[in-house]
Amino acid sequence: MATKTISVDIKTVKNDVYLVEIFKGLLLTLKHFLKIGAKSAYLAPTERRAGKLSTNNRATIQYPEEKWVPYPQYRGLHRLNKDEQDRTKCVACEMCATACPADCIFIEAERSPWADEFPNDPKREKHPKIYEIDVLRCIFCGFCEEACPCEAIELTEIYDFAAYSRENAVYDKEKLERVYDLTKDGKFYQEGRKLDFEF
Amino acid sequence: MPKIKLNGRVLEVEAGKTILQVASENGIEIPHYCYHPKLSVAGNCRMCLVEVQGMPKLATACSTPIMNSPPARKIDGEFDMVINSKSEEAAAAQKSVMEFLLLNHPTDCPVCDKAGECRLQDYSYGYGRGYRRAVEEKTPKPKKDLGPNIALYTQRCILCSRCVRFCDEIVGSHELAIANRGCHDEIVTYPGKPLENRLSGNVADICPVGALVTKDFLFSARVWNLKKTSSVCSGCSAGCNIQIETMAEKIKRIQPKNNENVNSYWICDDGRFGYNEIQDAKRIKYPRKKDQSGNLSQTDLKTAIAEVVEKVNSLKKIYKPKAIGFLGSAHASNEENFLLNKLARKIVGSSNVGLRAAEITNDEVVFKSGFKIYGDKTPNRFGAKVILGSENAQEIYEKIKNGEIKALFLLGGIPETGFLPHEEEIFSKLELLVVVDYLDSDLTQSADFSLGGKNYFEKQGTFTNVQERVQKFNQAVSSQGSFVSDVEILQELMVAFDKSWKEIAVSEIFNQLAKENEFFRGMTFYKLGQEGMLKQ
Amino acid sequence: MDAFTQNLIFTVLKIAFVLTFTLLGVTMVILAERRFSAFIQDRLGPNRTWFGGLGQSFADGIKLIVKEDVIPNHVDRLVYLLAPVVMMTPALMIGAVIPFGATIPSGELWLPLLGANLENLVLQIANINVGILYFVSVTSIGVYGIVMGGWAQNNKYSLLGALRASAQMISYELPLGLSVVAVVLMAGSLSLGEIVKVQQEGFWFILNFPAFLVFLIAVFAETNRLPFDLAECEQELVAGYHTEYSSMKFGMFLLAEYANLITSSAFIVTLFFGGWDVPFYDETAHGLAGVLLSVIVFAIKISFFVFLFIWVRWSLPRFRYDQLMHLGWKRLLPISLATVVGTAILMVLFKDLYH
């Protein structure tokens, strides 16, 4: 990329006096002040009122009533994917746990209940007896997703899963699969769903 | 001696050795699957192909010996052979061998037990092509059960025949064979005859890929998460060198560790899978004492020992020091027996010291290669004998029976066993029975004081095996039972009897033992090293 | 009731009024700052506590009070504890000399009911004849709070913040004083009551625009507000002189800052915008109602300047330290000197304008 040199003479008298530029700046902020301030000064945060001021005009999202819908690449809470027959796709290979820089995935494998259905596919012979992610330690780097050979673990768009206790912040297999049920159509926030765990 | 050039390095080596041997002795890697130092050369995997100058074709390093060449034909006038495993031609051969081996290989490394220590993986990175050209479907070959301990993932097999040769040459049981032809080749057992020799676990170790696996380890951990501790097997008096592999303070598997003086590359299945019983045994966590009415109550080590000392001292007053008996154990380490002996002879002043051990069984097996499973299932009978100066416990038993001995200190350590036969009856005559044993058994329950202890995965020490070789065993996991080890308990006892005794570490105890005992003279804990030592 | 008791009662009442006004004002200003800054940045600001966020400052106050009060081990304890007090006191003391409403004529007051034989009631706690000197001296005590705080915490960032603050205050005290001299020249008195009266009778001193400008800028610097908040700039000094203060001690620094804001605004209003003067209206004409109006107008004028402070803070970036010194010594000082001289000349030329 060619570098373009722009020369700006900041040593003009106008700039040196400051006042003109300061005044221009003040006008600009005043414009914004009036735009938002005039419209929202009296708005209280209920959903109905929040609707009055469209999001085009403001950056604030009135959180519990309105929710931000993340972009598709967003890396939020994990989920464990399942196949068409509701069997977990995970084969307990521990690639994710090995890749995880925060060391927050704990897996214990066992022979899967559906092993006999796949005599020629040793992959399906193994599944996780315990699969736990400690989301308090997770840094949401997405390496686990990257490492997974079975597309079993994925990061979803869910961002609001703060918990009241450390125990509740450890997501086990059931919870992670429940997250999959809630997010498999990618419309968690559009449909106004909520995580139905104990937090 | 022939002078050769191997991958650019000039070496002078013995004639008759193979290229592969010379390479591995000199730290040069030549990839290979079917070659195993303890098995005959099969030369069937073709992975070890190297370029030998002057030979028309590539040669297999595992089967091509180093030779002298006549002076007229020396290469560059000085080298008998010039070998290159990295030449373009050799690399191309390695690539295509890898491609052939992977042609029908499932590459399901994510669920394969071998992943992480698999030659196929390693060589794919090092020598392989990196991608697959074949578009054809792979021939499916289902998983098979070969025997009580071993399963075969048939499709992962690269037909190196190591397992077959192992059964033929080491075990001598000829249980495995290769059947069928072409891409339907597979390892089979004879119909109705499962793979159940007592060394069967070793086939999983020598299998260079994840085809043969032990059912014990299957799915239980990924190998790169395992913490490895070298140790000595306590299953019999052979003292095989082992590697204890643990994860999260649990033993996941036990593998043989090469020691040519003892066990070569092998261990028996009893030692390999026996850890489960020891690990799952019911344990004593805190010292226990029994009151007059026979109730057991938990106490702490300090009070228990204080009471023991008080009792022993009063018994000593009534009778003679001789009335206190001591039983060392062939299942306890040299250090523990040494401390007990010291406690008896030096501190309490009783010469009534015996050696308690499980009977020698007649379960003695010698395999074709000479590998021997001993009938003596104690790991340290010889060492204990040398230290305690006693062959067995008979004398002590007799003295208890006729009332000469009123109190008894006893080292346990026999796995899965409390009382030995007749002991219950004999010990009921005692006024005081103090037991140092990790098991929660009938013995420790009937003892007046049972002080706890650790099992041998949890502590450090030395055993003297049947060949009179002193070897170290090491702590692999933290204790599931007592927090103090047997040597610590014994030393607490010694301190309680005699304030001048200073508690020292296991290595120090061994060094002291070496100073005091003729047999161990000249050894130090450090000098034992990885291979152990014989009497100097 | 003798005159002394009367005076005492009324003074106490006036003090109570001024303090309440300032402290309540502080909470409102803090809220205003947060909400206005939000609006300027297209946000909404705190809008949940009580009616659309009105309770936010009180909630924060409660939070600050009940928070754990950490006193680090390495601090110079006495100085550390004193600093917020030294900071807070002058901020509230300045209110003493500001006239906040028209004089209540003696006849108008219902207080004769108490049997009082009243003089006119001046709405100013202390109408001292050196009010301006009082202002200048008391504001500069505030800097001791900062210096003490910075010193006591025994850490380099705080100390640097304090150093900067003191250097800055000294630099800007000069133009501040000189621009006030211009006002004093015009008013012919150092008493604030007198200054307001002169403006009420003639024109507001905003006429002397250069003096106003210099004064305004200098006041910004004196109150440590952006663009002159070098004493606490986060990027360089963590939080400057109050880095290691927590709980209500931190709250006191905050309170002092905003109290300063209000009193400074009051001063600007008093010196240049006629104080409580309602333009084109005779405050004494309608008795108590007129006085009340004057108080309200005074409050409105203050509010405007408070808004200006906030507005400027959220519009301008911070000065660099050398720029700050440059502005102070090379620009404001000459300008203010020129203003003094110019005002004096003009005063001589147009003698009759005010007197």
Ligand code: SF4
């Ligand atoms: S997102 Fe990163 S830190 Fe979190 S579990 Fe996955 S690999 Fe670990």
Ligand code: SF4
């Ligand atoms: S989630 Fe994926 S990477 Fe992790 S254990 Fe399961 S299959 Fe392997």
Ligand code: SF4
């Ligand atoms: S044998 Fe090796 S290459 Fe084959 S699946 Fe197992 S780990 Fe992977």
Ligand code: SF4
């Ligand atoms: S099972 Fe393993 S050892 Fe046996 S032939 Fe196949 S690859 Fe070789």
Ligand code: FES
């Ligand atoms: S190792 Fe030489 S052919 Fe297999």
